[in-house]
Structure formats: structure tokens, C-alpha cells
Amino acid sequence: MGKAERLQPRATGHRTRSHLRGASRLPRPKCRSSPGNSRDARRRSARRRARSGSAVIEIIHPADRAAWLAARQQDVTASVAAAVLGAHPYTTPYGLWAEKTGRLDPDAEETEAMERGNLLEPVAVTMVRKRHPDWTVIYKDDRAYYRDTERRIGATPDAFVEIPGRPGRGNMQIKTASEAAFRDFWQDPDTGDIIPPTWIAVQAITEAKLTGCAYAMVAVVVVTWRGNLRLHVVDVPLHEKLWIRLTAEVGRFWALVDSGGEPDVDWNRDGQVVLEVYQNSYLDRRDMSADHDLDVLVGKYKSLKEAEAQAKKQAEVLKPQIIYALGNSEAGYTAGWEITARTQQREAYEVRSSTMRPLRIKPRKAENATNF
Template sequence: MQVERIPFTTREAWLAARAQDVTASVAGAILGAHEYTTAFELWALKSGLLAEDPTETPAMRRGRLLEDDALQMLAEDRPTWRVEAGGNVYLRAPAFRIGATPDAYAIDPGRPGRGVVQVKTTSDLVFRRKWRDEAGEIVLPLWIAVQAIVEARLTGASWACVALLVVGHGLDLHVIEIPLHAGIWTRLTEEAPAFWARVASGEPPAADYARDGDTISDLWPPDAAAAPLDLSGDNHLPALLDERETISARAKADKERLDAIKAEITAKLAGATAAQLADGRVITRTLQSRAEHTVKASTFPVIRIKAARKAAA
């Protein structure tokens, strides 16, 4: 497999190099296994229908700034390893249009070859909630495993691991080994060309309506100049509208019932700030301050449904 090496010195150059590929960080999306990106969203981005936000998020900034700390801790915790940063080089397999920018490499005298190290950071709260199972064991998200496998393939590494830096009152590093499943890479080399064929043809993959709402809204903003559509042949839309009306009515009724319950609890407390129930639960009602803030003006689409006109008698 041919692998191209593209050196870069700026973030802009790095973004330009990776724009032509499915990168390791989102490769799980084309397998339907990414936590944050769907295949439909990735298709819209790579088709040029939406622009990738170049802004560095707070989480991305945290990861960038703490990467050196994670690698230093890795070197200290694994003193027999030789750890080195990945450097400013973007790697890509042009045959599949898959690319990656490895965080670091490591040499472990206890096993052959060179390893690739994927650095991740998270808060201690998120770590407890999302990275551990009920037994307390660390469970690696599949999309991160896919990322490490792509990096290993493009670098020719013989093993891979994730160095997870957990940020809380202190810094804790967890080293998680990644099995290099050949089947995942095989699936990627099959799915990536099919994905790029969809980009070329303009045919999107199926949207996940539970996750792709923002992408769909961004793709199709209201166009006042567009002519009204005739959707009278769509047999599914009436059922959707009926379901929407039912859920809206139920939500309204639930809101009214919650308000009534709140009022009854307030009356029973009669001004007390705390009360204990027979089952051990404690109710508190205290004053909470909210800082003054100004909501910025914004424009956003709103869906409204007009009732059908009744036929004249």
C-alpha cells in the first residue's frame, strides 16, 4: 500500500491536507461506529455542502495543550519505552483516501516493532460516566480503536495503544492496548471507496434523524424564493405529523402536571427549606441566584403545521 507523507507547519496547511481524505479521527463514521460524527454529516462535509468549522473547541485545545504532559507521563510510567512525538507530518493512503496524523510513536523492548500512541484527554467525571463499565473496567469507545488501527496501518506499526489522560484534582494516565483487528481495516478499505463514490455522485447515505437534525437544518435553510412543494404523494408525512401532534399535546399536558405538582409541594413545605419523607428522601426548596445575561439576537427556522381546509358544504 502506497502511503504519502505530507509535512505541514501550520494548522491551516494541516486542515487543507486532510480535507481530501476520511481521516482516522472520523473513520468510525463510515462504519456507523462514531460517537460524534455520522456518515451523513461526513458526506455533507466532504461534498462541500457544509464547511468544517476550523475553530478549535475548548476540548480540542485542552487535548493539544496536554498532549506533551500525557507523553511525558507515559515515558515516566513506562521507563523502558522510548516515546517520541509524531511530528508535523500527515500520512495518507491515496488508493483509499484515508489519512491520519499520529500523536506519537513508542518502542517497547518487550515486543517487536514500533507502536503508535493515540493520546486522549477527558475529565474525571466523563471518565467515570463513559469510559468505565458497571464492573469498573475501562471500555474503549470503538471509534477511538478504529482511529488507532488506521494510524497503525498507515505507519506500519506492529502494535497500538491509547494514552488516556484523565484530568481532575490531579492527572491520571491510563494506557489501553488496542488489538490491531485486520477485519476493521479491511472494512474501511471497502467502505471508504464506496463513501467517496457517494460524494462524487451526490447521493447521500441514509440520514440518522435522531442524530443528524442539525446537519439537515444547515443543509436546507428556509428559502423564501423556493416554490411550495407538492408532497401529496408522500404517505409517511401525515403519520409523522399526527405523531408530532400527539407528542406535543402530551408534552404540554406533562408540563402542566409538573407545574401543578410543584405548586402542591411548595404549599406542603409552607416556606420551609427542607423536609424529610418517611422513605428517607429529602425535599429542599432554597433560593438560587441567576446572573443577568443578554441573549444575542438570532435567526432560526420554525416548523408550524396549519390545519387542512374544510371542504365547503
């Protein structure tokens, strides 16, 4: 069993510049080590229980990615914590509920964006060390998972940093972004200041709080359209009020889960999640005849689908007329439109198996229909 590491503050003396002001300087929690005795992933885990007020922090060193995903399943993790505040661009409260209650399997597959981030993480560390040779960057890439066992909040910090002249140790969250995404979501269009998106700031703050760090920062590597890499390091203030609000919302989330309730569905964002949650049907015919609003909604859906089918038929008649006018030219124009129709080759591919529920609607027979 590995020895649990102790995060001790070092005397440091440098303060990074950032347009973000008012970063809190909080005392670090006192730590004590305790041996681990659980199975599977935790068998190889070094554990530390740190008390910061009433919080008990446990560190788990999972054996592999599967064990790491299993450890995260029991908590609201830093990467999606902003969802409980309604401030996450990809995860909603309902989506988080579906995942944490086992109704939706967490995506264990590595996306292209995740792969880019994982591959460039050590590159980012190297860039920080090169540009700040006086900083001590602690980077282990061991998926160490920190969790508040009472609040059920967890995090996997990327790296820690110790800066001369700056008291304590800092948490350094590492991100990557394309040049376009960085311009659209990180840079203020008027001042050019670099402002981390809210959900990333919440992630960095959560990691700092769980690891007992005195400050937090984000190191973002921007991949330019030429393929070059640019590094930006930005401080993230540890706003105490935000942390208090976040922990309160996480508490309400778990209380809702424990009570058997569920968050409201955001129909503009949660549609695909709902379809995945209810992807499997069973032999049953539900009576929903008393729901007048649903009856209206079903009628509206049917009308829209019929209009969509009709529009598709009309478009299929118009397309060959436009191609006929173009002939073999790949581009052309009219008085009001630019037209392109370049030849493209599509390679053969296999479609992965999937589960779906085709929705078919037809009017009820008059003798069975309910009049409203």
C-alpha cells in the same frame, strides 16, 4: 522547504502487557522523499510519499489550525473513521456525509473537552517518559497530517514510540477522560480490564496503518474527581480484517458521495444535523400531498406539540403550589417524594446569533385538502 522525515525502525526489546491479544506485526513500507510545491498550508509542508502495496501516503505540515482543518476536509479522518462502520458515538454516516459534502461546516471552535485534551497531551507524554524511561517517545506537536491519497483516509498522529526489544516503531494515540467516563466506557465492569472504546481503537489502527507503524497503543490520562492524573497505556492489536473492512467502507462512502447519493438518516441521532443542513429556506411551496406517511407524521407531530404545550401549562400551575407548601425551606419531602428548590442566581449573558426555522402547522381548508 523542510526535509521530509523518514520513519526508520530501530532495534528494540520490550513488549507491553495488555489484555488485548493478537496484535499484528506488519512490515514497514519503504519510504522515499519528494519535494512539495503547493500553495498556502502546503507551501511550508514537508512531504513524503510512501508506498505500502498500492497505497500512496502523503504527509502535510500545515501552517496553522485553519490549514490543518482544510487538509482534513478532503478525507475520512481517523478520529471519525468508525462512523462508516456505524461504531462512532458522536458521528453518524449521515453527519459525516453532510460535513464532507460541505452541507455542514466542520466545527472549527475548540470545545472544552478538546481544550482539555490539547493541554494534557504534552503532560501525557511526560508521564509516559517518566514511567517508561527506557522508551523513546517522539512527540513534535506539529499537526503533521498523513493521508492515503487514493483511499482518501487521513490522520494526525499524536506521538510515536520506540520500545527496546520490540521491533519497529509504534503509534501512540493520546486521550483524556474523566474518572466517571473512564469507568463507564473504558473499564470492563466484571474484570476491571481496560478496553479502549471501539472508535478510539479504530483511530489508533488507522494512524498506525497510515504511518507505517508496526504496532499501536493508546495512552489515556484519567482526571480523577480529586484532580489527580492517572496514566494507563494499552496496546491496540492491528486487526487486518478490521482494516480491510474499514477501507472498503470508506471506499463505499466516497463512491456514494461521488454519485450524488446520501446515507440513510438515523432519526434518533441525526435530527440536529438535518436541521442544520436545511437551516436556510427559500421562496417555494412544495406539494407533498401524495405522501400519505408524511401526512400522518405531520398530524402526529402537531398532536404531540399540543400535548406538550398543555402539559407545560399544567406544570406551571402546579409549581407555585409546591413552592407555597415549601415556603422558604430549600428542601422538603412528602410520603413519596424528596423535594428541593434552592435559590440560584443567574448572571446576565448575551445570546449568540443563530439561524432557525420555526415549524408551524395548521389544518388545510376542507376544499383544498386531499382525501385519502
